[in-house]
Amino acid sequence: MLEGKQPDEKQDFASSDDGALAVRRLKLWIRMLGVTRLVENQLREFLRVGHDTTLPRFDVMATLHRRRDGLSMTELSRTLLISNGNATAVVDRLVRDGLVRRIHSDTDRRRVTVILTPEGVTQFEALAVRHRATIDRLFAQLDDEDLDMMRDVLRRLRGDLTGESGG
Amino acid sequence: MLEGKQPDEKQDFASSDDGALAVRRLKLWIRMLGVTRLVENQLREFLRVGHDTTLPRFDVMATLHRRRDGLSMTELSRTLLISNGNATAVVDRLVRDGLVRRIHSDTDRRRVTVILTPEGVTQFEALAVRHRATIDRLFAQLDDEDLDMMRDVLRRLRGDLTGESGG
DNA sequence: CTAAAAAATTTTAAGCTTGAAATAATTATG
């Protein structure tokens, strides 16, 4: 019963105009996921062999470096789009290794502020330069026009995915 | 020595033309990673509440559904860009749940072919329809022009990342 | 034929990740 579609089949889906578009969107997602994984695998390799660290650790340290006065655990996990328990685990190991420090708030004793140690800052900054160079190499094909276009499309997508208003 | 760039500084980097481009590429990567995670989180939620399964399981089953005569463990892990040990773990659980079967080759006793069971086929096909609809909704903003453009850029990126020749 | 090399898979240890439950502290409500 797949063939013989009647023309009077009303296409009243809110989002999908016809099946062909839906298929193209699915294929795009698969392609996008594949490229993301390839890049992640390259970055993982770079971090492992060159700097004896991992992607999740790098992500946490990058976030803490951008927000030098620290973040709460909740802010950290929301920024990185990971679960709260996951944040705890990664931060635990970074604390163990002396790269990150937990500061317990005096005014609200539930709250913890996570912050890079001086050693963490030093290590991250050394890393960040080479990380950026690695990304630059992997994305070397993309010129300003490509970047404009991708940025616009990804912005629109993120708008939808975060409920349109903020993010 | 960063300022006062002489015009005769030959830009003979293969990939990077100037710092501004490098920064834009880095920002694009961060944006792309964010959108990918948002989509993955939505899909994870959809699979969990609606179908009591997970993203890695879905990925394996989708691959096996596309290649109905089965794949070896090596082919499977390479297709999904995951490690061989990871593939073993996910397949183990799918076998335990009766959705996937391992067939040991007679001619090469190292080789294992992994294939969906009839129950696996049934379950996946029910899932796939709703999965596609979910993607279609999440990517509803993208029209044919967007899809063309994204496909081209992602193709170029993948070319670089897989060594240009094949993939 | 035999030993070495290569190939396919599994096992292992460590770390990553999630969602849910538990803990602890603060704020809101009567």
Place this chain on the structure above:
DNA sequence: CATAATTATTTCAAGCTTAAAATTTTTTAG
């Protein structure tokens, strides 16, 4: 003030993931 609801974080069990080592089998070279 008491207690209910909320907020912040950690703990927990299960599953995911990797890289490296181990196992088993096949292929290659002598």
